[in-house]
Amino acid sequence: MRIDSVSLEAVGNQVPTVRADNVSEFFMRITGHALDVVYGRPAAGVRVRLDGATADGWQAIARAETDDHGHLHDWADDRLDHGAYRMVFDSDSYFANLGLSAVYPEIAVVLVMLDATESYWIRVLLAPFAYTVSFGSSR
Template sequence: MTPLRMTFAALGLSAFSSLALAAGNPLSVHVLNLENGLPSPGINVTLERHVGQNWQPLAQGTTNEQGRIAELFPANKPFEAGEYRVVFKTGEYFEKTKHETFFPEIPVIFKVEQTDQHYHIPLLLSPYGFSTYRGS
């Protein structure tokens, strides 16, 4: 299977399995390493909410062996409309895997308008580039 086909297959499985994994939590993330087509375990991720002029820390987690955090939003807080930021600590991950990277961290800022929906943020990662989108 070509690397491109592996990537598309992984993305398809990601979308399907994320629904089952995050049924009770409004926010999940997934990191896939585009260099080798594999999940990226061990990436530290923080979640913050924009309040006034500042970012308020809400939660943190580490991606599992599948490169996922299925429940990133804290269970004891209401999911409110507003701006949020997920920060992927990619520099730490690449240092552990003995790779150089141009991006020591990747912040993804997103807006929540419909609090009854699930928000899934996949990160497609390589040492010198990345892509992200709103999954479901």
């Protein structure tokens, strides 16, 4: 789905609905950020996979790595449809590259994208024996 423009329409007390027309600044997108809490720095080089839900289960639709600042920008301009998505952070390979072992091989975060004008972000704090995930959105 590609949204080229967005107009909001409200009728009475109903929630506004989104109608696509011809402007390209609003569309659903997702980004990520990984931080290494062992060394207190961005987690650069974490491999991340984006899966989309299908009738047959999860299907990989994109792959990327975090940059030197731990950010995942590769998908920021991808236009996504409404639906369920899963971001999978490869913690096992990240810690193996540091000479450490993690008790969990990956971190999977599932979310449902509902609003065509919303930007979603996932932040993961990594340690070999624990992790924390935070989720946010911005309109």
